[in-house]
Amino acid sequence: xxxxxxxxxxxxxxxxxxxxxxxxxxxxxxxxxxxxxxxxxxxxxxxxxxxxxxxxxxxxxxxxxxxxxxxxxxxxxxxxxxxxxxxxxxxxxxxxxxxxxxxxxxxxxxxxxxxxxxxxxxxxxxxxxxxxxxxxxxxxxxxxxxxxxxxxxxxxxxxxxxxxxxxxxxxxxxxxxxxxxxxxxxxxxxxxxxxxxxxxxxxxxxxxxxxxxxxxxxxxxxxxxxxxxxxxxxxxxxxxxxxxxxxxxxxxxxxxxxx
Amino acid sequence: xxxxxxxxxxxxxxxxxxxxxxxxxxxxxxxxxxxxxxxxxxxxxxxxxxxxxxxxxxxxxxxxxxxxxxxxxxxxxxxxxxxxxxxxxxxxxxxxxxxxxxxxxxxxxxxxxxxxxxxxxxxxxxxxxxxxxxxxxxxxxxxxxxxxxxxxxxxxxxxxxxxxxxxxxxxxxxxxxxxxxxxxxxxxxxxxxxxxxxxxxxxxxxxxxxxxxxxxxxxxxxxxxxxxxxxxxxxxxxxxxxxxxxxxxxxxxxxxxxxxxxxxxxxxxxxxxxxxxxxxxxxxxxxxxxxxxxxxxxxxxxxxxxxxxxxxxxxxxxxxxxxxxxxxxxxxxxxxxxxxxxxxxxxxxxxxxxxxxxxxxxxxxxxxxxxxxxxxxxxxxxxxxxxxxxxxxxxxxxxxxxxxxxxxxxxxxxxxxxxxxxxxxxxxxxxxxxxxxxxxxxxxxxxxxxxxxxxxxxxxxxxxxxxxxxxxxxxxxxxxxxxxxxxxxxxxxxxxxxxxxxxxxxxxxxxxxxxxxxxxxxxxxxxxxxxxxxxxxxxxxxxxxxxxxxxxxxxxxxxxxxxxxxxxxxxxxxxxxxxxxxxxxxxxxxxxxxxxxxxxxxxx
Numbered sequence: 001x002x003x004x005x006x007x008x009x010x011x012x013x014x015x016x017x018x019x020x021x022x023x024x025x026x027x028x029x030x031x032x033x034x035x036x037x038x039x040x041x042x043x044x045x046x047x048x049x050x051x052x053x054x055x056x057x058x059x060x061x062x063x064x065x066x067x068x069x070x071x072x073x074x075x076x077x078x079x080x081x082x083x084x085x086x087x088x089x090x091x092x093x094x095x096x097x098x099x100x101x102x103x104x105x106x107x108x109x110x111x112x113x114x115x116x117x118x119x120x121x122x123x124x125x126x127x128x129x130x131x132x133x134x135x136x137x138x139x140x141x142x143x144x145x146x147x148x149x150x151x152x153x154x155x156x157x158x159x160x161x162x163x164x165x166x167x168x169x170x171x172x173x174x175x176x177x178x179x180x181x182x183x184x185x186x187x188x189x190x191x192x193x194x195x196x197x198x199x200x201x202x203x204x205x206x207x208x209x210x211x212x213x214x215x216x217x218x219x220x221x222x223x224x225x226x227x228x229x230x231x232x233x234x235x236x237x238x239x240x241x242x243x244x245x246x247x248x249x250x251x252x253x254x255x256x257x258x259x
Numbered sequence: 260x261x262x263x264x265x266x267x268x269x270x271x272x273x274x275x276x277x278x279x280x281x282x283x284x285x286x287x288x289x290x291x292x293x294x295x296x297x298x299x300x301x302x303x304x305x306x307x308x309x310x311x312x313x314x315x316x317x318x319x320x321x322x323x324x325x326x327x328x329x330x331x332x333x334x335x336x337x338x339x340x341x342x343x344x345x346x347x348x349x350x351x352x353x354x355x356x357x358x359x360x361x362x363x364x365x366x367x368x369x370x371x372x373x374x375x376x377x378x379x380x381x382x383x384x385x386x387x388x389x390x391x392x393x394x395x396x397x398x399x400x401x402x403x404x405x406x407x408x409x410x411x412x413x414x415x416x417x418x419x420x421x422x423x424x425x426x427x428x429x430x431x432x433x434x435x436x437x438x439x440x441x442x443x444x445x446x447x448x449x450x451x452x453x454x455x456x457x458x459x460x461x462x463x464x465x466x467x468x469x470x471x472x473x474x475x476x477x478x479x480x481x482x483x484x485x486x487x488x489x490x491x492x493x494x495x496x497x498x499x500x501x502x503x504x505x506x507x508x509x510x511x512x513x514x515x516x517x518x519x520x521x522x523x524x525x526x527x528x529x530x531x532x533x534x535x536x537x538x539x540x541x542x543x544x545x546x547x548x549x550x551x552x553x554x555x556x557x558x559x560x561x562x563x564x565x566x567x568x569x570x571x572x573x574x575x576x577x578x579x580x581x582x583x584x585x586x587x588x589x590x591x592x593x594x595x596x597x598x599x600x601x602x603x604x605x606x607x608x609x610x611x612x613x614x615x616x617x618x619x620x621x622x623x624x625x626x627x628x629x630x631x632x633x634x635x636x637x638x639x640x641x642x643x644x645x646x647x648x649x650x651x652x653x654x655x656x657x658x659x660x661x662x663x664x665x666x667x668x669x670x671x672x673x674x675x676x677x678x679x680x681x682x683x684x685x686x687x688x689x690x691x692x693x694x695x696x697x698x699x700x701x702x703x704x705x706x707x708x709x710x711x712x713x714x715x716x717x718x719x720x721x722x723x724x725x726x727x728x729x730x731x732x733x734x735x736x737x738x739x740x741x742x743x744x745x746x747x748x749x750x751x752x753x754x755x756x757x758x759x760x761x762x763x764x765x766x767x768x769x770x771x772x773x774x775x776x777x778x779x780x781x782x783x784x785x786x787x788x789x790x791x792x793x794x795x796x797x798x799x800x801x802x803x804x805x806x807x808x809x810x811x812x813x814x815x816x817x818x819x820x821x822x823x824x825x826x827x828x829x830x831x832x833x834x835x836x837x838x839x840x841x842x843x844x845x846x847x848x849x850x851x852x853x854x855x856x857x858x859x860x861x862x863x
Contacts, residue, residue: 020779036502036623048732052783053776057300059468062508062618064397065303081621104439105780112416115301123409124364135358137373143366147391150366150398154302189364
């Protein structure tokens, strides 16, 4: 990226992918830009003034809902959190849909696969309540660890950038970083007693991840996906399936830890 | 009807924020088949934006709290035009609903002894809001979503309902279109729960996303149901105002709950200068006491920054109008000052308000741990909506239920922060329960093909008119400016009349709206279709605002600045008359039972 510059009340060109399942092309739109603008503002302005039917997803416009994921100058970003001042405006800014998912129209892609994957993951299963009133006691320290994963806004940028999905198209065999984070949130939940080890290894395909950390780099919520979620899960799988001594130890320790 | 994809469910839930998800879960638990329709992708509804927390008298932090205090706080905040039965049920059932979320995997912040932590919030006497930093809504919607997808609910994502159909006065079905291909879907069902949220897109400065065009309120109205309290719109006091592209984005009340103060350009805490009589005994009269309150001192009273949202919003507007505002037309919200009180203030702020820290850092280049924020009011919520029975959430149309923001009653003239998330849970569940029971007792009603064809034809008309006609975005923008300028925080008769005239002109323009392109994922078309809902609810708001000649809660009339005791005894109810015009009546509020009256007296 070249030196950031604050755009003055001037014009900039946005090279936006227009098309559908059959294919498409990049179309240039020039529009006025003002201080503080984000890419989504420019897209909306173009939509209102030049291309009423330009398809784009968005909701909160504050980086909280994860709807406006796209590739801005080739980088997977939330359009609502990408300031124009971060981009070199002397050349066209390219705005393209996420490439790991089939296009629907323009910047909108078919992300339904993600919703199907989540349904295949074993849901939360709590231990019996700690107190007579049906509630539990949890330490903030234990909760903190999982709260990091629960910050996920399901923008699917990590899925978009993952080589296993983007380049190798292994959507059938691998659930992707988003859902490994989801499994980590469940597995490390202080109350959860479900066992997802076998699923992780086989159905979820955790072995496909070769820890390149691309997912971590693009996460708008700054979740340390690889180090905090995926690697500990990989270790669990190794402990559970490839380490007979450790497995034996675990049988004993689990008896005490999890009722 | 062969032109439509026909889908049958016992119960159709429209809207998949907190209320819709909770209703769908309840209906599925009732043993009926459930369809859940959402305008966006699942998990993106406005609940995800809720920051501060969910109000429930768990009494984990302050043992003096109980449902009575919560009930009285809610009624006081709503200035006594609330549906008292809803306020009672809400206060009693919210704790159970919050605990249930924990059983479904939600992870709230904890007290030192490991229970759910609760924080202070405007209008709540004790620390009452269960929370997760400042992303409580995300935690809640994700918990409901992840639980809901395993309950056998059919989810129809990116699908917008255009019309509800009744037969013999009872609900029969709904016509919708799916965004992806633009094809129509016809839902046959025995009961419908509306959970479509708010109307923020009727205003130019709003915290709401594109979805909130008053769909549920307008669909219900067109199906013959009554609306109520539409004059009560909540302008949240603290929205971002600079840079222009972020104008309206919410700054959580949690900032003030954690000790943030409001300052004018002279650095004065102006809120101390205007404390309403009915809150005086509960409000701190000096800065030190206010600070102690935010730090959990139970003997301290709350700072005036935590007065109700309607009042704080008006005070900010006054500072700006009288020339004491910040450079970009707001006031300052300062949390950085707490470094004078806490040794590790920076870490504390980032830990307690992580989203706010990032929001300002990324969108406004401001570090809130060192620099005050600039804030101003933003359209946030509507207290009014579909008139429902307090117990069952049934509208005045049999088989049609409503829950959450699109329903009226719980919040009266002004909603307390945190009472929305609990509203979604308590009344989402109730609506789902009663809709399922209704569906079990009734057979499917017949659908009238003529009505369906006519609704479909109307929806496609903008394509026939084509581009070159009135553009949808321009009409929407005119409507938003009209409402912002003339039916905003401070209202007067002449403005309201002018607004109604302009709405008539906009109706004509909307009837001529044309769109280009085809039916596949075409936002121009979607915007054109949303216009009729926006027009209906805008007219309802303006008419009700004109009719209520007093000031109360979110409704402030500059020409009638005081509240009139008689105004606490009725709700303004709106229905469509036989000739298609909007008919307003003042419906008396039923007498509150003696035991609830006593609670109010005790808590004064």
